[in-house]
Amino acid sequence: MKVTFPHMGNQYVATKTLLEEFGLEIAVPPQCSNDTLSIGTQYSPESICLPLKVNIGNFMETIKQGADTIVFSGSCGPCRFGYYSILEKEILKELGHEMEVILFDPPQGDYKTFINSIFKLAQTKNPIKILNALSRAVRILYQVDALDDAALYKRPRQKQMGEVDLYYDEFHKEVRKVRGYRETSQLIEKTRKQILAIEEDPNREVLKVGIVGEIYTILEPFVNLNVDKKLGEMGVEIERSLKISHWLTEHLFLSPLKLTMEGKTRKAAKPYLKTMIGGHARETIGHSIRYAERGFDGVIQIYPLTCMPEIVAQSIMPTVEKDYNIPYLCLIVDEMTGEAGYTTRLEAFIDLLRRRKEKQENAELLLRY
Amino acid sequence: MTVKIGIPRGLWFYDYYPLWKTFYEELGAEVVLSNPTNKQILDTGVKNTVDEACLPVKIFHGHVFDLKDKVDYIFVPKMMSVYKREYICPKFCGLPEMVNHSIKDLPPLIDTEINFNKSRNSLKKTIYNFGSYVTKNPIKIKRAYEKALKEYEVYKSEIKEGSFPIDGQLNSKEKKQSDITIAVMGHSYNIYDKYGSMGLINKLKENGINIVTPEMMDYKVVNQHASTLEKKMFWSYGRKLLGTAMYLIEEKNIDGMVYLSSFGCGIDSIIVDLIERKARKKGRLPFLLITVDEHTGEAGVNTRLEAFTDMLEWRKRNEGNLSTHG
Numbered sequence: 001m002k003v004t005f006p007h008m009g010n011q012y013v014a015t016k017t018l019l020e021e022f023g024l025e026i027a028v029p030p031q032c033s034n035d036t037l038s039i040g041t042q043y044s045p046e047s048i049c050l051p052l053k054v055n056i057g058n059f060m061e062t063i064k065q066g067a068d069t070i071v072f073s074g075s076c077g078p079c080r081f082g083y084y085s086i087l088e089k090e091i092l093k094e095l096g097h098e099m100e101v102i103l104f105d106p107p108q109g110d111y112k113t114f115i116n117s118i119f120k121l122a123q124t125k126n127p128i129k130i131l132n133a134l135s136r137a138v139r140i141l142y143q144v145d146a147l148d149d150a151a152l153y154k155r156p157r158q159k160q161m162g163e164v165d166l167y168y169d170e171f172h173k174e175v176r177k178v179r180g181y182r183e184t185s186q187l188i189e190k191t192r193k194q195i196l197a198i199e200e201d202p203n204r205e206v207l208k209v210g211i212v213g214e215i216y217t218i219l220e221p222f223v224n225l226n227v228d229k230k231l232g233e234m235g236v237e238i239e240r241s242l243k244i245s246h247w248l249t250e251h252l253f254l255s256p257l258k259l260t261m262e263g264k265t266r267k268a269a270k271p272y273l274k275t276m277i278g279g280h281a282r283e284t285i286g287h288s289i290r291y292a293e294r295g296f297d298g299v300i301q302i303y304p305l306t307c308m309p310e311i312v313a314q315s316i317m318p319t320v321e322k323d324y325n326i327p328y329l330c331l332i333v334d335e336m337t338g339e340a341g342y343t344t345r346l347e348a349f350i351d352l353l354r355r356r357k358e359k360q361e362n363a364e365l366l367l368r369y
Numbered sequence: 370m371t372v373k374i375g376i377p378r379g380l381w382f383y384d385y386y387p388l389w390k391t392f393y394e395e396l397g398a399e400v401v402l403s404n405p406t407n408k409q410i411l412d413t414g415v416k417n418t419v420d421e422a423c424l425p426v427k428i429f430h431g432h433v434f435d436l437k438d439k440v441d442y443i444f445v446p447k448m449m450s451v452y453k454r455e456y457i458c459p460k461f462c463g464l465p466e467m468v469n470h471s472i473k474d475l476p477p478l479i480d481t482e483i484n485f486n487k488s489r490n491s492l493k494k495t496i497y498n499f500g501s502y503v504t505k506n507p508i509k510i511k512r513a514y515e516k517a518l519k520e521y522e523v524y525k526s527e528i529k530e531g532s533f534p535i536d537g538q539l540n541s542k543e544k545k546q547s548d549i550t551i552a553v554m555g556h557s558y559n560i561y562d563k564y565g566s567m568g569l570i571n572k573l574k575e576n577g578i579n580i581v582t583p584e585m586m587d588y589k590v591v592n593q594h595a596s597t598l599e600k601k602m603f604w605s606y607g608r609k610l611l612g613t614a615m616y617l618i619e620e621k622n623i624d625g626m627v628y629l630s631s632f633g634c635g636i637d638s639i640i641v642d643l644i645e646r647k648a649r650k651k652g653r654l655p656f657l658l659i660t661v662d663e664h665t666g667e668a669g670v671n672t673r674l675e676a677f678t679d680m681l682e683w684r685k686r687n688e689g690n691l692s693t694h695g
Contacts, residue, residue, distance in 0.1 A: 045642040047633065047660070076603050078456030080635045086600050087639055090646060105600075272470070275449065275482065277462035306421070308635040312463035315419040316470045332421065 001025065001100075003121075004067035006055040007032050009219030010144045011244045013175055015071070017184050018137035022122050027067040028176060029058040032222035036061060041335045043091055050223060050304035050334050051216040052084055056091060063097050071121060074105040075251070078278035079309055106251055136181040141245040143185060147171070147192045152239070155232025156207075157200040165229060167194045204235055207298070207353050210291035212241040212284040214303040214310050217333055219244060224302050224333060225342050234350050239296075241287035242280060265290060272316050279309030285316055292324035297353045299326055300346075305334035327353060372398045372503050374479070375440035377432035378405060380425055380461065381448055383534055383557040388521035389444060395513035396503040401440050403432040405536040406564035410435055415663050417472050424631040424662050425558045426460055426467070428565055433468050437475060442502055443468075445478045450486035455605045458636055528584045533570055536563050549681055550579040552617050554644070555629035556606050556637075557584060559661070566629055567667050569659070569674075573627075576678055581623060583613040590616055607636050614644040618651055625655040625681045627674070632662035655681060 004027045005015050012028060019026045030036070032054055040057030059070060075082040085103050092099050102121050104114065122130045154164045171191040178184050209231060217223050218240050231238050246261065254260055265286030272285050288299045301317060303310035314330055321328040329349045331342065374393050376386060390400050404410065406428055414431025422430075436443050445468055448461045456462065465480035481498040484491065500510030524539070532539045553560050553570060560566055560582060573580055583591075586609075595602055595612030602608040617623050626648055630637040641658055648654040657677045659670055 045638055047630075047638040048642070049635070049638070074600075076454070076601075078459050078462060078603065080639060082603055083600065083639050086598075087642060090643065094646065273463060273466050275447070275462065275484075277449075278456065278459040281459065281463065306633040306635055306638065308459035309463070311419060311421045312460060312467050314421065315467045316463075319470045 001069050002027050002065075002067045003069045003071055003102075004029060004059065004062040004065075005071045006058045007220060007222075008216055009221065009244060010148060011141070011219070013144045013184065013188070014137045014141040014244075016175075017140045017181050018133055019071070019121075020180050021133035021136055022124075024121075024123070027062040027065040029062045031172070032058070032220065036222075037335055043095060045087075047306060048087070049080060049307055051081075051220075052087065053335060054220070054223060055084065055088060059088065059092060059097075059099070060095075063092075063099075067099075069100045069102060071102050072104070074103055076106060081279075138245070138248070140181065140184055140188070141248065143188045143192075145243050145245045147188050147195070148243075150192050150195045152228060152232065152237060154195050154198050154200075155229070156235045156237045157204060159199045159201040161233055163198050164195055164232070167191055167198075205354075205357075207236045207350065207357065208296045209236050209238050209298045209300055209350075209353070210241060210287060210296050211238050211300050211302065212287050212291075213280070213301040213313075214307050215242045215244075215247060215280055217302045217304050218242055223304075224331075225337065225339055227300070227302065227331075227346070230343060230346055231350070234347065236350055236353075239291070241283055241291075262286070268293075272320060273312070277309050277312055279307065281309035281313040284310065284313040285320060288317065288320050288326070288328070289324060292320075292326040296326065297357055298349065299328045300349070301328065301330045303330075303332060305332050327356065372442065373401055373440040374398050374502070375401045375403065375436035375443045375476075377429055377436060377443065377445070378403045378537060379429035379432045379562070380464070380558045381446075382537060383561045385521070386537055387524040388517045390517075391520040392499070392513050392517035393444075393503060395516050396500055396509060398503045401436065402537070403435040406431070406562050408564075411564065411663060418467075419471070421633065422460070422467075423633040424565060425556070425562070426464075427663060428562065429464070430468060430471060433475070434472055437472070440476060442477055442479050443475065445480055446499070447480050447482040447484075449482060449484040450605075451483065452485060452605055453488065454486060454601065455603055455608065456486065457605055525584075528582075529587075531585060533580075533582065534561050535570060536561070547577040547579065549577075549625075549678070549685065550581060550623045551678075551681070552581045552613070552623045552626045553629065554583060554610055554614060554626055556610075556631075556634075559629045559631055565631075565661065567661070567665070567670055569627070569629055569670075572671070572674060573678070578678060581617070583609050586613050586616065594619070604636050604640075607640050610640050611643060614647065618647055618654055621654075623654070624685065625657065625677065627657045627659065627677065630658060630660050632660050655684065 002025045003019055007029055016026060016028055036057030037054060039060045040053035044053045044056050072085050074085050085101055089101055102117050104117055118130060119125050124130065151164050151168050158164050171187065174187055175184060178187055211218055221228065228238060250261055262283060265283055268289040269282045269286035273282050276282050284301060291299055301314065317328055376382065376389060393400050410431035411428055413434045414427040417434060418427045418430045433443055445465045447465050448457050450456050465478050469475065469478060479499065479502055481495060483495055496514050497507060497510055500513065504510065527539050528534060551573060560570060570580060591609060591612035594615040595608045602611055628641055630641055645656050648656045657673065659673065
């Protein structure tokens with residue numbers, strides 16, 4: 001059994017650790033690239049959303065490395081993601097790859113299947129061993145998110161442009177070589193310290209922008225055309241509304257128990273969107289409002305073409321923009337997205353934010369005298 | 370003064386409108402329907418909706434716009450879920466919000482939430498909430514609902530017998546003319562909208578082809594087939610379409626399948642793919658997918674339909690030795 005899984009931002013570091021702690025042989029998919037996407041686009045239905053296409057690309061690339069089992073997570077609607085596992089299985093089957101899929105659907109009262117999936121993956125029924133490995137993986141997840149936060153903080157402030165990504169890219173190369181919790185954890189910590197030690201330019205005016213939208217496109221740098229790096233080097237500090245560590249805790253552990261960490265966000269979104277409608281539409285709206293309240297300079301929404309929940313959010317966002325007086329930009333990505341046009345739009349938006357901020361500051365100065 | 374309630378001729382309209390119409394008329398309200406979809410409605414819809422939305426949602430916005438200045442309330446319920454553990458579509462779930470934020474100066478919306486995802490216990494309360502816009506008398510509401518339900522059953526059985534609600538008007542049943550039967554698949558709001566579907570059903574009928582639609586199926590059979598799926602289909606429209614297709618492919622009592630989908634439909638992107646795979650592999654059934662959006666040219670669709678029906682005829686004559694990958 002050689003296990004693989006699809007990419008989604010930094011999630012692979014934690015999943016890799018988890019599977020290694022279970023003692024499994026794994027195939028980590030190569031970093032998403034244009035090759036991945038073109039393989040995926042070739043075999044996926046035309047009008048499906050982008051994440052599935054990249055997933056298929058990931059699987060095809062790992063099948064070449066000998067993978068025969070897929071670990072995947074799911075949901076129960078109303079977003080399309082819930083049916084990904086079935087469709088992916090069908091596509092791979094048609095291509096002649098009978099893959100075993102170990103699926104982690106949110107247990108809608110059916111804990112037996114869920115627990116059996118865990119047993120199957122862990123290849124042991126010893127709950128202590130399983131919990132141990134799980135807690136280690138979750139710790140890695142939080143650590144890697146902390147590393148990300150450090151990079152997001154430093155990028156706009158670094159004196160020598162590109163220094164953060166020097167360490168950051170190095171980390172992604174190195175982490176594929178290390179094995180197990182201890183080594184991975186040490187590597188993350190080392191990189192985080194390196195990044196935090198980078199010299200800052202004290203004179204730089206840093207703007208703050210919130211990134212909202214569909215979770216996969218926010219997190220996967222290949223799909224969002226490295227929006228963190230692009231904005232970071234324009235002197236913008238970004239905050240992502242969704243993090244994989246939060247998603248995991250929220251969906252696998254809290255929501256079956258009817259608990260949530262998003263109470264505040266939901267409350268903020270309530271006047272605009274009363275109920276959940278699948279995906280992260282409500283979070284998109286709620287987080288935008290909270291960013292506005294926290295004095296952010298702007299909000300950028302990113303989502304894959306035809307994403308149903310985000311379309312609803314997009315039609316509500318102009319009202320939020322007006323009510324909270326916060327500039328808003330919507331970027332939609334698919335396999336046809338051209339990088340130049342995308343960058344131009346980002347640059348124009350950031351220019352606008354800078355001009356706006358200057359104007360506001362000048363107005364304040366004038367008022368003072 | 371009677372309350373004027375406007376029902377837009379779009380989306381769930383084709384499934385439920387006799388129910389709502391009778392319900393509100395029994396309560397003493399005046400029900401105003403928007404005009405059947407036409408160019409103007411489509412254009413205002415496109416202008417007032419986000420670019421990314423699918424054609425039926427844009428058309429729906431056009432219908433709401435059409436009713437805007439004519440009525441006291443516009444009926445846009447928040448349809449979350451009509452069956453247990455199923456949803457409709459994220460866009461249906463957020464429809465009242467979408468409409469409200471896209472079109473300015475609207476009269477108040479009747480945006481009561483319909484959510485039977487957990488259980489049907491809230492049915493009575495939901496009905497009362499709908500009725501409370503006209504009267505606060507629960508007995509009157511209950512009676513109106515019962516009457517409406519009867520009307521709705523009649524409507525459903527009419528469709529089952531083969532009279533299609535094109536633009537909401539049940540047309541006359543026609544006798545069997547040819548030996549070719551095609552299943553016209555797709556969401557009810559796509560296939561029964563004459564303008565949006567470019568008269569697909571009428572065109573096929575004019576060619577003397579018998580038509581089967583998902584609404585004509587026996588729900589028990591459909592559900593039975595859908596329940597054999599590996600994972601529960603959590604979209605109600607999806608379950609109906611997939612179940613119907615599985616049944617038809619297994620029974621082999623049709624000659625071909627035409628699927629009318631709208632560009633950007635998330636449900637169709639999965640359902641169409643699954644159906645197409647099944648149709649080609651299991652049943653070796655000719656399958657045609659027509660995707661429409663606001664730019665679709667009618668000539669192109671006509672050509673494809675003609676080619677498809679020609680192929681079916683040849684296939685029948687030549688005992689089906691032609692490729693199914695048409």
